[in-house]
Amino acid sequence: MKRQRKMLLCVTATSMAAAVGCTPAQPVGIVGRPDYTELEAGSPDAVEASAPVTTEATPVPDAGWVGKIGKVAVDRDAGRAPEFHPDRVGTTAIVDDSLSPTVGTTARVPDKKK
Amino acid sequence: MTRALFELEWLGGTTEHFFRRSRPEADAVPWGTLDLSRYAPDLLQAVRGSWTEVSMNEYRAVASFAEVIRALTDAMAPLDMIGMASGFLADEVLHTELAARVAMELGGAAPMTVDMDRFALRADLRLPAKLRANEVLLRVCCVGEAFAFGVGAPALKLASHPMIKAVSEIIMADEARHKRLGALYLEWASEDWDDAERARLSRVLEDTMKGLRTFWSGEPAEVKDGVTSRGFRVEHLHELGWLESARAIPLAREVALELLAPLEEHGVRLGDEARASLFG
Numbered sequence: 329m330k331r332q333r334k335m336l337l338c339v340t341a342t343s344m345a346a347a348v349g350c351t352p353a354q355p356v357g358i359v360g361r362p363d364y365t366e367l368e369a370g371s372p373d374a375v376e377a378s379a380p381v382t383t384e385a386t387p388v389p390d391a392g393w394v395g396k397i398g399k400v401a402v403d404r405d406a407g408r409a410p411e412f413h414p415d416r417v418g419t420t421a422i423v424d425d426s427l428s429p430t431v432g433t434t435a436r437v438p439d440k441k442k
Numbered sequence: 443m444t445r446a447l448f449e450l451e452w453l454g455g456t457t458e459h460f461f462r463r464s465r466p467e468a469d470a471v472p473w474g475t476l477d478l479s480r481y482a483p484d485l486l487q488a489v490r491g492s493w494t495e496v497s498m499n500e501y502r503a504v505a506s507f508a509e510v511i512r513a514l515t516d517a518m519a520p521l522d523m524i525g526m527a528s529g530f531l532a533d534e535v536l537h538t539e540l541a542a543r544v545a546m547e548l549g550g551a552a553p554m555t556v557d558m559d560r561f562a563l564r565a566d567l568r569l570p571a572k573l574r575a576n577e578v579l580l581r582v583c584c585v586g587e588a589f590a591f592g593v594g595a596p597a598l599k600l601a602s603h604p605m606i607k608a609v610s611e612i613i614m615a616d617e618a619r620h621k622r623l624g625a626l627y628l629e630w631a632s633e634d635w636d637d638a639e640r641a642r643l644s645r646v647l648e649d650t651m652k653g654l655r656t657f658w659s660g661e662p663a664e665v666k667d668g669v670t671s672r673g674f675r676v677e678h679l680h681e682l683g684w685l686e687s688a689r690a691i692p693l694a695r696e697v698a699l700e701l702l703a704p705l706e707e708h709g710v711r712l713g714d715e716a717r718a719s720l721f722g
Contacts, residue, residue: 334451334452334453334454335449335450335451335452336450336451336452336539336542336543336546337448337449337450337494337497337542337543337545337546337551338449338450338546338550338551339447339449339550339551339552339553340546340549340550340551343487343490343545343549343550343551343552343553
């Protein structure tokens with residue numbers, strides 16, 4: 329079984345969402361620690377975008393655009409330690425580079441919301 | 443070229459134990475004391491980016507000081523000077539950790555990518571050892587660390603949040619010593635320099651300063667009633683370790699000009715054209 333990485337510094341749902349102009353439906357915590365639980369796509373912790381971040385994001389009636397930025401793992405009990413897994417994500421979507429000169433050019437959204 | 447997100451892993455356990463034994467300061471920082479609800483989301487996003495960049499720059503300094511130590515060793519610099527510089531590596535690792543933890547306290551790293559093959563300074567191995575050391579020490583200590591200390595110290599004085607203040611105090615105390623190494627190296631090495639080497643180092647200086655110009659080349663934005671043009675409260679900027687551009691841009695320019703003086707004493711100087719281009 330592959331060792332789970334502890335991240336001292338990582339891109340989180342909060343920071344990625346802010347960088348691409350979204351608002352996380354629920355703030356996520358801080359400080360790298362193990363015991364992550366992966367969120368399910370479309371869970372309440374998924375990122376709710378206030379504007380389309382990509383043409384590939386999924387439009388949801390009455391909810392604007394909903395996508396999940398990467399697969400984010402959160403220690404729910406401690407309310408901390410989100411981890412971004414760039415190698416374990418769903419559909420890759422290109423984000424408008426003009427959003428920020430320092431923002432990476434890709435964000436990820438999950439497969440279509442069910 | 444391979445770009446990757448700038449993220450940092452932490453192993454914990456034995457490695458953390460031995461690292462903490464040499465640099466225990468992180469444990470004294472009052473982590474977990476920021477009340478994020480006080481700050482505007484846009485400000486938090488900007489400051490996350492700022493602290494992620496600080497962490498990235500400190501990580502770059504780890505690599506730079508590895509190059510400094512190698513260059514000093516190759517040049518057979520005094521052993522105690524090499525010993526002094528060796529301690530700076532752990533300093534920079536600690537600074538990287540502290541800045542990373544601040545970014546995480548603010549909600550996580552801003553997504554920034556790096557190309558690790560071109561990330562940090564590498565000495566030009568085609569040059570003789572002493573010339574390599576001259577160039578590396580000039581770039582890293584005499585300019586880079588001197589500039590970082592000069593612009594960081596005033597921000598520290600204004601930092602009012604205990605967590606940010608504690609982090610800044612640790613970093614600034616170390617940067618002062620790092621800057622000092624540059625002056626000590628100049629005293630030791632410069633007596634062997636000829637005119638050609640002074641001219642070469644002057645070109646290196648110009649090149650290094652060009653890399654910093656962005657810090658003072660912008661127009662300072664107006665602050666009205668304690669609020670910046672982007673709508674951030676200046677008080678909040680200071681709490682989070684930031685300076686408003688009205689203060690930061692003139693400061694960067696002043697610090698850049700000040701760091702030139704000791705170099706000029708050793709014959710390393712910007713020509714009139716370069717000075718006008720950088721500061722005109």
